[in-house]
Amino acid sequence: xxxxxxxxxxxxxxxxxxxxxxxxxxxxxxxxxxxxxxxxxxxxxxxxxxxxxxxxxxxxxxxxxxxxxxxxxxxxxxxxxxxxxxxxxxxxxxxxxxxxxxxxxxxxxxxxxxxxxxxxxxxxxxxxxxxxxxxxxxxxxxxxxxxxxxxxxxxxxxxxxxxxxxxxxxxxxxxxxxxxxxxxxxxxxxxxxxxxxxxxxxxxxxxxxxxxxxxxxxxxxxxxxxxxxxxxxxxxxxxxxxxxxxxxxxxxxxxxxxxxxxxxxxxxxxxxxxxxxxxxxxxxxxxxxxxxxxxxxxxxxxxxxxxxxxxxxxxxxxxxxxxxxxxxxxxxxxxxxxxxxxxxxxxxxxxxxxxxxxxxxxxxxxxxxxx
Amino acid sequence: xxxxxxxxxxxxxxxxxxxxxxxxxxxxxxxxxxxxxxxxxxxxxxxxxxxxxxxxxxxxxxxxxxxxxxxxxxxxxxxxxxxxxxxxxxxxxxxxxxxxxxxxxxxxxxxxxxxxxxxxxxxxxxxxxxxxxxxxxxxxxxxxxxxxxxxxxxxxxxxxxxxxxxxxxxxxxxxxxxxxxxxxxxxxxxxxxxxxxxxxxxxxxxxxxxxxxxxxxxxxxxxxxxxxxxxxxxxxxxxxxxxxxxxxxxxxxxxxxxxxxxxxxxxxxxxxxxxxxxxxxxxxxxxxxxxxxxxxxxxxxxxxxxxxxxxxxxxxxxxxxxxxxxxxxxxxxxxxxxxxxxxxxxxxxxxxxxxxxxxxxxxxxxxxxxx
Numbered sequence: 061x062x063x064x065x066x067x068x069x070x071x072x073x074x075x076x077x078x079x080x081x082x083x084x085x086x087x088x089x090x091x092x093x094x095x096x097x098x099x100x101x102x103x104x105x106x107x108x109x110x111x112x113x114x115x116x117x118x119x120x121x122x123x124x125x126x127x128x129x130x131x132x133x134x135x136x137x138x139x140x141x142x143x144x145x146x147x148x149x150x151x152x153x154x155x156x157x158x159x160x161x162x163x164x165x166x167x168x169x170x171x172x173x174x175x176x177x178x179x180x181x182x183x184x185x186x187x188x189x190x191x192x193x194x195x196x197x198x199x200x201x202x203x204x205x206x207x208x209x210x211x212x213x214x215x216x217x218x219x220x221x222x223x224x225x226x227x228x229x230x231x232x233x234x235x236x237x238x239x240x241x242x243x244x245x246x247x248x249x250x251x252x253x254x255x256x257x258x259x260x261x262x263x264x265x266x267x268x269x270x271x272x273x274x275x276x277x278x279x280x281x282x283x284x285x286x287x288x289x290x291x292x293x294x295x296x297x298x299x300x301x302x303x304x305x306x307x308x309x310x311x312x313x314x315x316x317x318x319x320x321x322x323x324x325x326x327x328x329x330x331x332x333x334x335x336x337x338x339x340x341x342x343x344x345x346x347x348x349x350x351x352x353x354x355x356x357x358x359x360x361x362x363x364x365x366x367x368x369x370x371x372x373x374x375x376x377x378x379x380x381x382x383x384x385x386x387x388x389x390x391x392x393x394x395x396x397x398x399x400x401x402x403x404x405x406x407x408x409x410x411x412x413x414x415x416x417x418x419x420x421x422x423x424x425x426x427x428x429x430x431x
Numbered sequence: 432x433x434x435x436x437x438x439x440x441x442x443x444x445x446x447x448x449x450x451x452x453x454x455x456x457x458x459x460x461x462x463x464x465x466x467x468x469x470x471x472x473x474x475x476x477x478x479x480x481x482x483x484x485x486x487x488x489x490x491x492x493x494x495x496x497x498x499x500x501x502x503x504x505x506x507x508x509x510x511x512x513x514x515x516x517x518x519x520x521x522x523x524x525x526x527x528x529x530x531x532x533x534x535x536x537x538x539x540x541x542x543x544x545x546x547x548x549x550x551x552x553x554x555x556x557x558x559x560x561x562x563x564x565x566x567x568x569x570x571x572x573x574x575x576x577x578x579x580x581x582x583x584x585x586x587x588x589x590x591x592x593x594x595x596x597x598x599x600x601x602x603x604x605x606x607x608x609x610x611x612x613x614x615x616x617x618x619x620x621x622x623x624x625x626x627x628x629x630x631x632x633x634x635x636x637x638x639x640x641x642x643x644x645x646x647x648x649x650x651x652x653x654x655x656x657x658x659x660x661x662x663x664x665x666x667x668x669x670x671x672x673x674x675x676x677x678x679x680x681x682x683x684x685x686x687x688x689x690x691x692x693x694x695x696x697x698x699x700x701x702x703x704x705x706x707x708x709x710x711x712x713x714x715x716x717x718x719x720x721x722x723x724x725x726x727x728x729x730x731x732x733x734x735x736x737x738x739x740x741x742x743x744x745x746x747x748x749x750x751x752x753x754x755x756x757x758x759x760x761x762x763x764x765x766x767x768x769x770x771x772x773x774x775x776x777x778x779x780x781x782x783x784x785x786x787x788x789x790x791x792x793x794x795x796x797x798x799x800x801x802x
Contacts, residue, residue: 223583
């Protein structure tokens, strides 16, 4: 009945990731790639072990170029509201890649996009831009290797490059890639050209042709499909990508493909510990049984339990996670107890994050790219 | 049979200016407006006396604001080739307005537009940008009151304003205003938003709401119709405009609406005197009779003679022009003699212009707007 919709601006319905792989034409991350990553990183991130980053394009090509010292990363943030845990997962993984591989990262803040697609003023978007930058910095990126590109602030270098991209894309293409109509505003139509720029701007600045890796959630793939078509025509490599599943919404995986900040059921990086506890206790969809007796007897279902699914993202220790899985399934662990494990995990993370976030205010200037 | 087409990028067929006035919804410049201009300028430019600048939007409103010291001008140039006499006419008039009214002028160079609409490289466009800026400066604008805005160079301040315009315009609107199709590239679709910016950027820089006057050839009207719809929604006045007819192509007024640089029949501001002579003698459509005898007997037709029509633009002295008209009509003045009058007029102008053009190279920096 429900149609699944996945665009950069809307994710609806039940997401079948295997179907996405064939529909989007991306590839699974196979054993030999895992080994290549492990060779350079010295370990395999639990997001990879657990298939949370599950798909890619041209990742082998990227690592081959990386081995020649010829590579950078690019990811981004659309500033229109507070950052939730779903956003943070992609960036946590990106930070890990930066730490382990020593890669330069170009971090795009698409304030133009959010202004153009949302019914919000530029003042409001600029407020969120500032707040979101603090969260990104607080995640621990290396200020020497991380370069913030803000679309309106850096338009002076970005627009002249974006029009080179724009010249190679017709309205027909964005109509079919993004489902645009004749009633789309002109800025939304142009925007994908701006989103393409960080995938090759570092080449222009450095004066050499490098490979680009874009870690991103799968919903952004339509942008980069278009980007991949265009960039070789401008003398650059097609950007590689490594793509994640969505962190499920607290309300349950069947309700919504990804954690939404509009439903009031997201956990924000600025939430205090009481709020986190309240949200998880109230909203986190449970795979447990109706009564304590029944739960002890039949056990819970971790595969649909959102707290367990979140722990797949945030509990790094495989043994701990396995024990939680088994205890919940056997009925030994109750739903309330499982929720409490998640509450403690998230609150420990947020306590540190919010400390870092205060310090980030003084570091902002180091991160903003100087033209 | 021939359909007349007038868009900012194409003018074809026989242009009926009276029809344009009703189709475009512009107004004729009436006696009371002429008087208001004369009051401030101390004279009436021959382009106004001769109906070459023939139409306007909101000109009375503009002069009312001008009287309160609350006004500026905006015009532009699309750099994709050498400047011809047709381009120069609009700017000559703009310079006259600046001299007489003491107005600040924002001069936009739409290098992005030409890159996006033409099959030319950005390098080629940048070469023409430089050459065209020299011609504009050579026409004598006041460096203290003239501010060059170059779309790619000033994108840092222009793009953030352009997206505010873009958010208010749909693809449907530009489809009908400019005849765009789904095969237009994304940059061409976005571009009218950039062309709108100089009509209100000075307000943002000065922090006050001023009236804007745009002197331009009538083919640019579709851009400013769209701009006029949007600007009040952003808190600015609708820009006023004063609009010129096209300088006819040398090949004749019935062949082509305006002087085209693609037919090889234009006179460029960089042409030497021999080239000017050759082009006029060879190409200028003549209203004369087939033989000398017949011409002496029946007389010529100045109304279709291109040399005479050009003198309406370039011979400022009404009495001299009247005498030429009468002598040609009576048969006293031969076609070759009429052409020679035009050759001398153009060459005298170009001799001075080309001297100014050499000096312009050192003045360039004074004209480019400093952000």
